[in-house]
Amino acid sequence: MENNCIFCKIINNEIPSYTIFENDDVKAFLDISQTTPGHTLVIPKKHRDSLLDFSQEDAKNVFQYIPEIARAIKASNPDIKGINLLNNNGEVAYQSVFHAHIHLIPRYSEQDDFSIHFSENQNHYTPEKYEALAEAIKTQF
Ligand code: 5GP
Numbered sequence: 814m815e816n817n818c819i820f821c822k823i824i825n826n827e828i829p830s831y832t833i834f835e836n837d838d839v840k841a842f843l844d845i846s847q848t849t850p851g852h853t854l855v856i857p858k859k860h861r862d863s864l865l866d867f868s869q870e871d872a873k874n875v876f877q878y879i880p881e882i883a884r885a886i887k888a889s890n891p892d893i894k895g896i897n898l899l900n901n902n903g904e905v906a907y908q909s910v911f912h913a914h915i916h917l918i919p920r921y922s923e924q925d926d927f928s929i930h931f932s933e934n935q936n937h938y939t940p941e942k943y944e945a946l947a948e949a950i951k952t953q954f
């Protein structure tokens with residue numbers, strides 16, 4: 814339990830939540846904002862500030878349940894045509910609660926209340942630029 818962490822309080826039932834799945838590793842509950850109906854958060858029972866703090870074991874403990882939870886959400890409503898998975902790490906990446914969480918956002922149509930913008934910047938890249946970027950990352954493992 815991390816001091817004053819709202820999601821640790823949800824895990825400890827100090828704050829109520831609409832829980833849809835829970836075991837020793839994770840808790841999955843409805844996001845209060847309901848960006849689209851069924852919008853769910855999956856959180857590790859062990860406090861981690863963000864995904865960047867996960868060990869391989871932490872990752873296994875959380876991600877192994879995601880497909881199952883996603884399938885249950887989809888099966889709950891025939892109008893759900895797809896599901897976006899979203900995980901924000903850091904304020905700049907829109908993280909507002911610093912207990913790691915994965916959003917599962919049911920999609921009803923391209924005009925529902927969720928959207929992502931992907932810019933197409935391929936025209937600004939040369940093979941050398943791609944190579945330098947890949948090199949800078951792969952040497953960090
Ligand atoms: P983030 O912006 O950090 O990726 O997402 C945090 C999410 O937590 C937001 O979508 C927000 O609606 C949700 N949230 C914040 N406080 C509560 C709460 O007390 N209960 C529930 N169920 N969701 C919360």
Ligand code: ZN
Pocket residue numbers: 814815818819820821822860861911912
């Ligand atoms: Zn926490």
